């Protein structure tokens with residue numbers, strides 16, 4: 449199929465670098481003399497036919513901006529036949545031949561479902577702070593989120609040192625520990641608690657182990673103690689863990705939930721560059737006649753991964769990262 453009109457949208461949790469990806473798509477499409485339509489607010493923009501023509505001027509001065517100029521949303525209507533049909537109807541009406549979606553696996557599932565009602569070409573660009581997409585070493589936004597987490601913990605560390613206080617810092621990541629492990633290791637956290645090294649059945653055991661480790665650290669006058677914990681891991685999260693440590697071992701901890709600061713902010717160089725490479729590659733893939741693929745990067749090489757493969761599994765946290773933490777765990781407390 450010859451591509452004449454490209455559409456792009458951002459969907460799911462916004463991630464720093466999404467704007468850089470939009471910019472790259474628009475500029476690359478312009479280079480190949482293809483117009484780009486941007487749909488607003490994720491798939492809602494398709495359902496509600498809310499769009500704008502994106503020109504090189506519209507993407508000027510956005511590479512450094514967090515969020516997304518196209519806005520984003522999670523769109524439950526894409527789980528319904530009616531929603532999918534309306535989205536497909538808009539694409540037909542606007543004579544779109546190819547749709548590029550920048551988002552996570554939920555957004556890619558929406559794209560695959562849409563393709564049953566609309567036969568244009570589809571390409572996914574992985575944009576999520578969670579880094580949990582199979583088929584790529586890094587997703588757009590992950591590096592910035594990790595750096596934000598590290599900066600925040602470096603600051604928390606100052607108070608932790610000054611007051612000899614224990615902090616439990618909860619980071620985002622949905623149900624995977626990429627952010628948790630990377631932030632934990634880079635900020636020299638005394639403990640990292642994530643899906644990869646904890647299961648619900650171990651809760652009591654982990655609690656008493658933690659209490660023992662903290663008491664040992666206090667005994668050794670280790671000034672600060674930081675536990676980095678993944679969101680959605682501990683029932684009740686960091687606040688509940690702090691309560692349990694108080695109740696079971698009389699340990700005072702301060703819970704701190706980093707939350708949405710990890711999703712915002714100006715993208716770091718790595719995300720801007722990754723987003724630019726992926727945006728250009730997405731347009732080139734379309735011109736080469738590809739469809740139903742996600743643009744990924746493995747070992748610094750761009751590649752295309754079938755979309756249905758990309759959504760099948762979550763990208764695992766590297767074993768070397770988990771094992772690095774296991775092998776230094778506790779050493780700081782001695």
Ligand code: F6P
Pocket residue numbers: 461522552576577578620621622623679711
């Ligand atoms: O997927 C990105 C993410 O920030 C996750 O880390 C987090 O669990 C989720 O989105 C929060 O989603 P929402 O903003 O829709 O509540």
